[in-house]
Structures are given as structure tokens and as C-alpha cells.
Amino acid sequence: MTTHVIAVDVGGTEMKAALVAVEPGTATPLREIRQPTPRGDGPILDAVRGLVESLRGGVELAAAGVVVPGVVDERTGVGIYSANLGWRDLPIRDRLAEQLDVPVILGHDVRAGGLAEARLGAARGLRDVAVLPIGTGIAAALILGGALHTGGGRAGEIGHVDVGHGERCGCGRTGCLEAVASSAAIARRYRARSGEPAAGGAEVVAALRDGDPHAAAVWQDAVDGLARGLIVLAGVVAPECVVLGGGLARAGGLLVEPLTARIDELLAPHHRKPRLELAELGDTAGCLGAALLATEGLTTA
Amino acid sequence: MTTHVIAVDVGGTEMKAALVAVEPGTATPLREIRQPTPRGDGPILDAVRGLVESLRGGVELAAAGVVVPGVVDERTGVGIYSANLGWRDLPIRDRLAEQLDVPVILGHDVRAGGLAEARLGAARGLRDVAVLPIGTGIAAALILGGALHTGGGRAGEIGHVDVGHGERCGCGRTGCLEAVASSAAIARRYRARSGEPAAGGAEVVAALRDGDPHAAAVWQDAVDGLARGLIVLAGVVAPECVVLGGGLARAGGLLVEPLTARIDELLAPHHRKPRLELAELGDTAGCLGAALLATEGLTTA
Known part of the structure; x- marks a missing residue:
């Protein structure tokens, strides 16, 4: 119908x-x-x-x-x-x-x-899905048991979970995932480290492709933070699939490959291993x- | 019917x-x-x-x-x-x-x-609930949008989320909530610190009531760990209510009062503040x- x-x-x-x-x-x-x-x-x-x-x-x-x-x-x-x-x-x-x-x-x-990604896009047909657009900030949409979980509008704030890096976040606390792995944070940390300009994550990805060691270091920190954030999601809600979206996901394999490797290192036997996909829509x-x-x-x- | x-x-x-x-x-x-x-x-x-x-x-x-x-x-x-x-x-x-x-x-x-606690007990009538039995280990049952979330049997493993204390857990990783706040961990840490025997959390609670400073220090670490674990739950799934159960919840106000205070200190504006209740069933x-x-x-x- x-x-x-x-x-x-x-x-x-x-x-x-x-x-x-x-x-x-x-x-x-x-x-x-x-x-x-x-x-x-x-x-x-x-x-x-x-x-x-x-x-x-x-x-x-x-x-x-x-x-x-x-x-x-x-x-x-x-x-x-x-x-x-x-x-x-x-x-x-x-x-x-x-x-x-x-x-x-x-x-x-x-x-x-x-x-939409869970019903029609990268995770279609799956019941337990987290979709993370990574841009200026990071938040997750959670589709659990096939239904969107809203938590009164407050669920999915994975960007402000403490992943242990100790740096200060714009929210006033320390260690937030967003402070090391958002597109904005990646550009800010690259500028601070290299002295070179970078308006957003895309410029850092371009520098990474050119073999820039400052870009590589900043990227590694972002990947480590994301892996730790996804391990928290795996422990708490156990998604079958995590869909990465937003500007940063345009890095494609440059993001997915090291992230998969780092998750494999951090994953414990009690975790459900999430499949990583890039957003399609x-x-x-x-x-x-x-x-x-x-x-x-x-x-x- | x-x-x-x-x-x-x-x-x-x-x-x-x-x-x-x-x-x-x-x-x-x-x-x-x-x-x-x-x-x-x-x-x-x-x-x-x-x-x-x-x-x-x-x-x-x-x-x-x-x-x-x-x-x-x-x-x-x-x-x-x-x-x-x-x-x-x-x-x-x-x-x-x-x-x-x-x-x-x-x-x-x-x-x-x-x-059962969400339907008939301490959180009856609520839609987004986390129930944490605290005993030898710590795990959460998640009732989200009124339905039990299972995550293929792997959801709710809050006991092995890294809450930043740096101590080693029985699972081989560091910082796990369970390694500082389970009844077994509280007894073990009390024995190590005081040199006194304590078979389980109940003995440490008794020592705490008697004003034992070692019990107070170990208890404070447990409360801080639990608060950090509940902040992770608040950020990811945003429960309206957290029900505390298991042996440790028999401490009643000795647990709920400092835990509420510590959560209030750690809570950010984006969080939904969870109501704390003791299990009833x-x-x-x-x-x-x-x-x-x-x-x-x-x-x-």
C-alpha cells in the first residue's frame, strides 16, 4: 500500500x-x-x-x-x-x-x-542500529529493537561521553568524544599542532592523504576517541551496525579501516561486535x- | 482479562x-x-x-x-x-x-x-528505565520506550564501561565500573586498604555505619564510579529512572544520598536527570x- x-x-x-x-x-x-x-x-x-x-x-x-x-x-x-x-x-x-x-x-x-539510514539506507533490515553523523558535533540516532529511541529527546549524546583523553570540551567538561573527534575538533587540533590553517576536517583529511605527520597524529587521536565511544555504545546498547555519516565520513576507508582495527583491539568477549557502514543517503x-x-x-x- | x-x-x-x-x-x-x-x-x-x-x-x-x-x-x-x-x-x-x-x-x-521492576515495581508506569542489580557484578536491564531492549543478549553491560579510575578489572581491562563499585570489589578494596576481613559489601556497609575511615574511602570511590556509570547511561539512553537493586541496594540512603549528590555535580545541561529508586521486588x-x-x-x- x-x-x-x-x-x-x-x-x-x-x-x-x-x-x-x-x-x-x-x-x-x-x-x-x-x-x-x-x-x-x-x-x-x-x-x-x-x-x-x-x-x-x-x-x-x-x-x-x-x-x-x-x-x-x-x-x-x-x-x-x-x-x-x-x-x-x-x-x-x-x-x-x-x-x-x-x-x-x-x-x-x-x-x-x-x-532513514536504518530503514532505507546503509543499515536497512537491521533491528539494533546506531547512526553517527560526525560534523561540528557528534550525536547518535539509536534504532533499538526496530524502533527509534528518543529518551525524551535526550538520548544518543555520545559526543559528550568521557572517552578519557583529558582535553577540555566546549561544554566545560573534559574527555568528551566531541573534543577530539568532531570535524571541528580535528581542524582545531591540527591548527594548534602544525601552525597551518585548516577550516574543517576535510582539509585535515587532504593533509593526511599527503602524508602530513601532524594530520596523521590528530587523525589517530580522533580514531582512538571514536573507537572508545563506539565501545561504550557496544557495551550499553549493543548495536549490530554503526553507520558513520556527516562530513567526516567522506574520508571513507581512511576512517573505516583504522577505526575497525582499533575497535577490534578494544573489544571484549562480552561485546556484540558492530558492523561499520558509511551512510548512504x-x-x-x-x-x-x-x-x-x-x-x-x-x-x- | x-x-x-x-x-x-x-x-x-x-x-x-x-x-x-x-x-x-x-x-x-x-x-x-x-x-x-x-x-x-x-x-x-x-x-x-x-x-x-x-x-x-x-x-x-x-x-x-x-x-x-x-x-x-x-x-x-x-x-x-x-x-x-x-x-x-x-x-x-x-x-x-x-x-x-x-x-x-x-x-x-x-x-x-x-x-518486573519497570512494570510492577519501583519504576511502574515509566517508559525509559534502567535497572541495576549491584552484586558480584553490575549489569543493567534497559526498558526503553516501554519495551525491553536486549541487543542480541549483549545490551546493558554497564559494569565493564571504563569510568576512569584506572584500576585493573577481572576482565583484563582497566577502569571498569565493576572493578570499583560491585559488592565484591568494595569488599576486596576494603580488605586491601584496612587489612581487616570483609566477605562482601554488607560488612563494608556495617563498617561505614561505625565510622570506619577505610570503609568511607572505599565507599566514596564506589559512589563516584556508579555516578560516572549512570552519567554514561544518561548520555546514551537517557532513562527517566534508575532502579538500584542487588545486595548493595540494601544500604538504602547510605547509597542513594551520596550518589544523588555526585550525579548532580556531574550532570550537564544536555542530560535528562534520572530519578533514583531502590528496587522493590x-x-x-x-x-x-x-x-x-x-x-x-x-x-x-
Whole structure:
């Protein structure tokens, strides 16, 4: 059976929206719109409504799924906090539902993107999956027993687990995974060590390919931190598969090969060994995940 | 609606079995048998069958739930490993089902006991719960989004997460929570520090009540380790409530008060603050959990 939904991924700079046909195991965008995200929560909600109205044309819609960044409570439909979009405790789901005649499901961009990778992408068919986009920060989307685990919007904060390196994090604590392995941290640590400029992780990867020893040292620390973070995930939630995404995953084998080797060194007999995969859905994951939430929210409601 | 099931908790030394009447929110044992656990997997499975036949008398049974220690895969019904009971890759569910004319559900003793605390005990009514029995070892049962998370039988190994204390664990690695905060570790560290005998955590708690400075130091290390372990759980799975059980939880306020204070010091703004509760169901938790698994296994099958 085909269900038609509208999916909207509200990013810090761009909104991606699509009319999506969802069937078990597939989600096909039929029409898409991308536009800049306006400033302020009133204009953003107006823009989401405008996108839904523009895309629906003549199709019987089952629901609209909207995903946003920051801290989100899926169960209450509230955007608890977003530094980028400037809101706090905004009842997004109810505000949108007041003016749209379809059910609205609110989701979190990272968790929705993870759900899409688990259902349609790199981990399709698996029940226990962690999806880690590695960019400015690091967080995990957890799909456990086949269902998205939200923890009241607070689950998956693997970026601020102490992995023992002792360096200070922007959050004020020490040892956070993010402080050694995020794209931003890798660039910062490379600049400090080499005196060379590097705007992001991609430049450090380029230097690594050129045999730069400073890049190699910084990369090794990042890989060690990631391996320790994944060992924590293995011990606590035991995913079958970890999907690596975000900018850093573009390093491909340069990331996956040493990370696999380091995990093998750290893994204990009680651990379930996670398969490592690279994300497949790129920047459409959030929008596809919004479509899945819109569909699955209806089936479980 | 009342469902009748038979629940069997196979412990290392004793088997507890009951005919249980289960209704939503309650599980009432109607008849109970406790007997020593025989040696060897054949005699154990024969004893389980005997208990089911003895207890069922005249009642229409929906299922039998059997929980065992060690590493258990609930989905395949296999006892993967038990050092105490001496088996490896034993298809317990199928072996029992061959000779019983009721559906059999296999579970893990710690996870089943945790499910009982989440449904009927200290955390009843909550969706995201971690239950930690603290005894010779430390492991967590995770109830996430209202469902037991098993991770192929490998989830919840919080006892071997590195919490940074640097001491060696029996598993060969360093920094494991279990190496500083299990009842066995507390007794061992107290003996090493004080030169006094202490067979288990209970003696150290008694010394702590008497103002013994060695007991106080060892206890403080245990509390710090537990707080760091619970912060990892908060960051990864974000439970609303953590239920403390096992022998060490008998310390009551001596454990909960300093642990709450230390968690408050370590908690970051991104964390969901877990409520701490003491387990309520004592040594009947595993058997009640087996009854719940027998009932819920049927509803989801």
C-alpha cells in the first residue's frame, strides 16, 4: 500500500521539503522544494505551512512530518531548544496542526536521518542500529529493537561521553568524544599542532592523504576517541551496525579501516561486535526520515 | 482479562517457579515451588519441565516463561553461555517446547527482573528505565520506550564501561565500573586498604555505619564510579529512572544520598536527570519478570 506524506527538514540555513510516496522498504520523493530558512519561529512555521500547501496539490495526504535541529521531544511535539533557530519550548506540532488539515508529526533531524539510514539506507533490515553523523558535533540516532529511541529527546549524546583523553570540551567538561573527534575538533587540533590553517576536517583529511605527520597524529587521536565511544555504545546498547555519516565520513576507508582495527583491539568477549557502514543517503536522510516518521507515527498512533 | 502463565527463574543454586495470574499492571503468584538447581543441562531442563507439570494442575495455561543467567538471546531462545550452569549455545526454548504443550518464552534473569521492576515495581508506569542489580557484578536491564531492549543478549553491560579510575578489572581491562563499585570489589578494596576481613559489601556497609575511615574511602570511590556509570547511561539512553537493586541496594540512603549528590555535580545541561529508586521486588523479580515475558511474548508474537 502506498501512503503519501509531506516531509519537511528545517535546517539552520535551508529547508528541504518533499511530497513522498512511502511503501514498506521504500520512500520515493515525487516533488521537492528547497528554500532558505527564514529567521524567527513565526516565519519558519509560516514557511513550513506554505511548503505543505505548495507540495500537496491534488494528492490525498496521510500526514506531514517535520524535523528540526536542537533538542526535540517527539512525544509532546515540542522544540525544547534550538540555538540556531532561536526557540525554546515551542509547541511546533500543535502550532502547525492548528492551521493544517493533516496530522503533523514532529521529529529531530539527526534521529530522523538515522531512522532513514536504518530503514532505507546503509543499515536497512537491521533491528539494533546506531547512526553517527560526525560534523561540528557528534550525536547518535539509536534504532533499538526496530524502533527509534528518543529518551525524551535526550538520548544518543555520545559526543559528550568521557572517552578519557583529558582535553577540555566546549561544554566545560573534559574527555568528551566531541573534543577530539568532531570535524571541528580535528581542524582545531591540527591548527594548534602544525601552525597551518585548516577550516574543517576535510582539509585535515587532504593533509593526511599527503602524508602530513601532524594530520596523521590528530587523525589517530580522533580514531582512538571514536573507537572508545563506539565501545561504550557496544557495551550499553549493543548495536549490530554503526553507520558513520556527516562530513567526516567522506574520508571513507581512511576512517573505516583504522577505526575497525582499533575497535577490534578494544573489544571484549562480552561485546556484540558492530558492523561499520558509511551512510548512504547524504543530505536527503533528514527529509526521508521525516517521511518515515509521518508514516510510522500514523501506524502506531 | 486474566492470563495464567508459569514462570521459572533458574538460579545458580535455586530454582523459583510459580503459577502466576497476570493482568495489566499486576502479577499474582497463586502457587510457588522453590528447589535446588541440579547440575548439568539435561537435569536442569528436566527439572523445569517437572515444575511446569507440578504447578499447572487444572489451569488453562497461556505460556511458560523461563529465565536463566549468563548470556541469553531472547529472540532465538538460546542460552549462549553460562559459567555457573555450565552450558554454551543451548537451544533451551526449543528443547523445552518439544516436551511441553504450551508456548515457551526464554529470558535473561537480570533483564526479566528489570522488566518486573519497570512494570510492577519501583519504576511502574515509566517508559525509559534502567535497572541495576549491584552484586558480584553490575549489569543493567534497559526498558526503553516501554519495551525491553536486549541487543542480541549483549545490551546493558554497564559494569565493564571504563569510568576512569584506572584500576585493573577481572576482565583484563582497566577502569571498569565493576572493578570499583560491585559488592565484591568494595569488599576486596576494603580488605586491601584496612587489612581487616570483609566477605562482601554488607560488612563494608556495617563498617561505614561505625565510622570506619577505610570503609568511607572505599565507599566514596564506589559512589563516584556508579555516578560516572549512570552519567554514561544518561548520555546514551537517557532513562527517566534508575532502579538500584542487588545486595548493595540494601544500604538504602547510605547509597542513594551520596550518589544523588555526585550525579548532580556531574550532570550537564544536555542530560535528562534520572530519578533514583531502590528496587522493590527483591528476589521475586526474576520470577515475576518471567511471567511478564510469558504474557507479553504472546501479545507480540
